[in-house]
Amino acid sequence: MNGGAMRDQWYPVAIAAQLPQKGRDSLLLGEPIHIATDETGGARVTDGAGRILPIISRYGHIWTSLGQPEQDLFPIPEADQPGRRLVDVGSVKVRCSPLRAVENFLDIAHFPFVHTDILGSEPHTEVERYEVEIRDDVDEVWATKVKFYQPQAAKSAQGGITTEYMYRVPSPTCSILYKTSPPRPGEWDVITLFVQPLTEETCEVWPWMALFDDDSSMTDMIHFQQMIFVQDRSILENQIPALLPLDPGKEIPTRADMTSIAYRRWLKRHGYTYGAQLVAA
Amino acid sequence: MNWTPAALSQDIPSGSAAPGQLGDKDIVIWRSASGRIAAWSDRCPHRGMRLSHGFVRGEFLSCIYHGWRYGDGGQCHRIPAHPELTPPEAIKVPVFAVVESGGIVWVAEKDAEPADLPMEFAGFASFRTIRTTVPASIVAAAFGCTGLELRGTLGGTDVVLLLQPLTDGCNLHVLAADGTGPDQLDRVSVAVEALRRQAESVQEFAA
Incomplete structure (x- = not known):
């Protein structure tokens, strides 16, 4: 039985609108699973022994669990808000820890160097102080008042703007980002990173978006997000060690890494250690 | 321990960095704009990114992930997220001994380098x-x-x-x-x- 405390979480395993007609084999927490379409056209997910696993179809994806989830999937109220376009970005397989993929998503300081001239550019590299907390009532990591200068914040952006961000981590391998919507500055665009842990050192990343953008084509919005993630992948597959170190001392954070520090602390507190390194090697 | 031939000098032009190995250790071999060669651990102490993917500006090697800039002796000189901050001395990349001779970049463990210079191959x-x-x-x-x-x-x-x-x-x-x-x-x-x-x-x- 893999995954420890992470076994009872929900994980994305497919796009709901693109179920595999002939079925597809995959992995979850190192164990084989099979995703198929049932007689009614709905999704059916089974484990290696043929046991039917619980599923939820929400936020464009099919979610499943190997354990007994005590809670419903985390809420994203904006998903039901009128006027948003819901974008199934697709999946990208990455040879990295699922936790490293989430931590990178929470990081803004890399924008000028990894997403050069898109999400950031020199000399606009400074990360101003922002606020981070673990919200005990909902048991989520939150970062707010995050600001960053961006040359092209989204497909819909015309020129550089200072974008405001909020980050949420509601489950160990999922994160939700709220950022200033270029066409509607009073609203937040929602960009998520849903990560399926295949093994401790490989994952399938399923980004999903709920955007205010009436002009860009679906293809353009998908390509924009995929381009960003492929840039991230060149980092994620070259970090040493592959596992995310949870013990202090193995890596040196700064003030810009407050979200990552809180995320690591929250993972450790809950025993969410699939994909983590606990004893400094 | 002997010097290990880790690369050819011609393959590390000024302003470039490349991955290498010393025994079972991953190293980055890089050359500054003025031509100085260096061999360091291939890992940024911040978030573990391979420094061999980084970029050279002047006499410094920067990590491609967050642009942390390292100079002489592996010392961190600049953290772009905090431009006003002088990085603490503790932020340092482990370095290796390196010598160039006969067009070869020779590497050894720091403070355990052989007393003799690497062999030369006249002709x-x-x-x-x-x-x-x-x-x-x-x-x-x-x-x-x-x-x-x-x-x-x-x-x-x-x-x-x-x-x-x-x-x-x-x-x-x-x-x-x-x-x-x-x-x-x-x-x-x-x-x-x-x-x-x-x-x-x-x-x-x-x-």
Whole structure:
């Protein structure tokens, strides 16, 4: 039985609108699973022994669990808000820890160097102080008042703007980002990173978006997000060690890494250690 | 411990960085704008990113992930997320001893470097490096030799082959006799690739 405390979480395993007609084999927490379409056209997910696993179809994806989830999937109220376009970005397989993929998503300081001239550019590299907390009532990591200068914040952006961000981590391998919507500055665009842990050192990343953008084509919005993630992948597959170190001392954070520090602390507190390194090697 | 031939000088031009190995350790070999060579641990202490993916500006090597900038002795000089901050001295990349001689970049553990400078190969010039998944001993045997420093001929030219054991095979650093012309060097290339294939087929046969 893999995954420890992470076994009872929900994980994305497919796009709901693109179920595999002939079925597809995959992995979850190192164990084989099979995703198929049932007689009614709905999704059916089974484990290696043929046991039917619980599923939820929400936020464009099919979610499943190997354990007994005590809670419903985390809420994203904006998903039901009128006027948003819901974008199934697709999946990208990455040879990295699922936790490293989430931590990178929470990081803004890399924008000028990894997403050069898109999400950031020199000399606009400074990360101003922002606020981070673990919200005990909902048991989520939150970062707010995050600001960053961006040359092209989204497909819909015309020129550089200072974008405001909020980050949420509601489950160990999922994160939700709220950022200033270029066409509607009073609203937040929602960009998520849903990560399926295949093994401790490989994952399938399923980004999903709920955007205010009436002009860009679906293809353009998908390509924009995929381009960003492929840039991230060149980092994620070259970090040493592959596992995310949870013990202090193995890596040196700064003030810009407050979200990552809180995320690591929250993972450790809950025993969410699939994909983590606990004893400094 | 002896000096290890880790790269050819010509393969690390000014302003560039490349991955290498010393024993089982991953290293970055890089050269500053003014031409200074350095060999460091291939890992940024911030978030573990390989520094060999980084970029060189002036006398500094920066990590590609967050642009942390490192200089002499592996010391961190700048953290772009906090431009006003002087990075603490503790933020430092472990460094290795490095010497260039005869067109070869030689590396050793810091503070355990051999007292003598690396051997020189008078009458030979560095030509190229090829990598194979075959252990050095099998490559040497395919060349009819033993050891890590082989002498003989390839494609009709006198050569020195320096074998550098890696965790998953070895590097062959090829030195060709001084004055070898371009056509002859092409024949050396063909012959060293044939040697590699021969060694790889020996290994497959043994497996």
